[in-house]
Amino acid sequence: MKRIAESTVRRLSIYLRFLEESENRGLATISSQELARRGGTTSAQVRKDLSFFGSFGKRGLGYSVPELSASLRDILGLRRTWNVIIVGAGKIGTALAQYRGFRQRGFIVSAVYDRDPRKIGTVWESLTVRDVAGIEKDIDAAAPDIAVLAVPGEEAQGIANRLVKAGVKAILSFAPTQIHTPADVTVRSVNMAMELEGLSFALTSRDRNGAEDGLDSASR
Amino acid sequence: MKRIAESTVRRLSIYLRFLEESENRGLATISSQELARRGGTTSAQVRKDLSFFGSFGKRGLGYSVPELSASLRDILGLRRTWNVIIVGAGKIGTALAQYRGFRQRGFIVSAVYDRDPRKIGTVWESLTVRDVAGIEKDIDAAAPDIAVLAVPGEEAQGIANRLVKAGVKAILSFAPTQIHTPADVTVRSVNMAMELEGLSFALTSRDRNGAEDGLDSASR
Secondary structure (H helix, E strand, O other): OOOOOHHHHHHHHHHHHHHHHHHHOOOOEEOHHHHHHHHOOOHHHHHHHHHOOOOOOEOOOEEEHHHHHHHHHHHOOOOOOEEEEEEOOOHHHHHHHOOHHHHHOOEEEEEEEEOOOOOOOOEEOOEEEEEHHHHHHHHHHHOOOEEEEOOOHHHHHHHHHHHHHHOOOEEEEOOOOOOOOOOOOEEEEOOHHHHHHHHHHHHHHHHHHOOOOOOOOOOO | OOOOOHHHHHHHHHHHHHHHHHHHOOOOEEOHHHHHHHHOOOHHHHHHHHHOOOOOOEOOOEEEHHHHHHHHHHHOOOOOOEEEEEEOOOHHHHHHHOOHHHHHOOEEEEEEEEOOOOOOOOEEOOEEEEEHHHHHHHHHHHOOOEEEEOOOHHHHHHHHHHHHHHOOOEEEEOOOOOOOOOOOOEEEEOOHHHHHHHHHHHHHHHHHHOOOOOOOOOOO
């Protein structure tokens, strides 16, 4: 399989959400135009995105809603559950630990870690915050699939190094700094300030060039 | 100016962070290769990203660190402050209200809103949670630049409609559903479950194809 761009995977997630909504509304088929509109893209891009993974749909008939959503769940790895740990029991970490959208998609948060003695032992929903000092032993025993990094920027790389050394292959980082990992570890970063910079850029471009320019509102 | 892709703007933010680090370390110049490595891209892409905005750097000499970082701050609209409001005083909303990284970049959170009477009137740092019922009047008076949407999925579109009608032109949404706005309103979405799906996709691809494939760890 070709290396797939992150933007493609992001669109697959958006298509899947729209297909599931359509399924709930009882629709049997959907056109690439409708998927495109929802994903903020073109129908050519929809066909290209899906072509990486096989042959879907019939010319003139569109896509079967249940078939394509099953395929996308398969492609995105959503037919199974994933064991997720969260490092950092601050506001973001605990918000994520309690986020219902994760469990609905099969992402099961199994542990939350912190280094602050005042937080260790406290209970969030059904999870007791554990001491990050023991994380290597826990990873060895429970083999979590994904680690969410919600620690301050200056601690992020150090914790990432420990996670990688202990065998974690996928990290979602909320740290405001970029973390570096070996090529076989996948990292996704959510940087809140960078998201706002995308908006300040768009507002500034608008002021410079008139309201027609700037970022496409449907670009994501 | 050409319409700029969101991925380009995201890389500009990453380059700026690296330039500022370099500035703090006292470096005078930097090559496109170094910027590329930091942005997880190629030096050709760095040159293309910057070429949208003018002519920077000298062949063989690289870029002047202070000049390029000043230009990027200018391009990204970071030479001024931005008035930000947050709708939804749940865990994510209050985490964002207290996030220091915003203020450092000039994003000043001026108000937090909720509709829950138990939350209205409570104080987060120096902000008192206000009743969302009065948000139109407040927007009219204070003209916030950016609204952060941290409400449940089923409320997101309704709140977005109210914000847009009141004149907000930029929205950062944490709702798990996609929101629709007129073309002159810029929306960025952070969907936590979708971020994890990027990782489950990468882990699944790896299992299917061996560890060489899957997402490029430096793709963002």
